[in-house]
Amino acid sequence: SQTIHQWPATLVQPVGSPLSLECTVEGTSNPNLYWYRQAAGRGLQLLFYSVGIGQISSEVPQNLSASRPQDRQFILSSKKLLLSDSGFYLCALVLDRAYTEAFFGQGTRLTVV
């Protein structure tokens, strides 16, 4: 079965610093991959999704970018963090077939100070 690895679990970064969050997948190939952000006690905001290597769709114009250099690797980046980038970041995958649920990693809690 598929497994999603996200790290780090928690991160405290100063305003203006760069960011790189990595998500790697095991147990499946050619998944759709997603980055979500969750504010405290709120729903999930879709940031980026990818249907294949090098293919990134952005849902919300902002300070972040995403890349998919390998089939099972999805990276979320920022050159300069803002206070508003704080939140809980979740990586998710959907198997390459119709009518299947999204599986989530354990998330990274980012605090920008």
Place this chain on the structure above:
Amino acid sequence: EDKVVQSPLSLVVHEGDTVTLNCSYEVTNFRSLLWYKQEKKAPTFLFMLTSSGIEKKSGRLSSILDKKELFSILNITATQTGDSAIYLCAVEPGNQFYFGTGTSLTVIP
């Protein structure tokens, strides 16, 4: 613009109560609606609904979809403290999964 709205935003009940959580949506090219439970970190999958009027059931949880009125409900009967969580509704119009704001449920003994 695709939209998913959940209500209520939060709910506090006593153990043994029955709760109904609501999810309404507006999406183009609807394929499925999903319910998740989030306790601390990763949301865990509960149900996927694709057809109207067919109830999905798992223990004390059940859910149904109305594609004409564009909503779904999640029922939890005989609530327990372990049901305390954020319940998330998502719709899938193709490759994307759009989530609602979630309902925060607290069950007190």
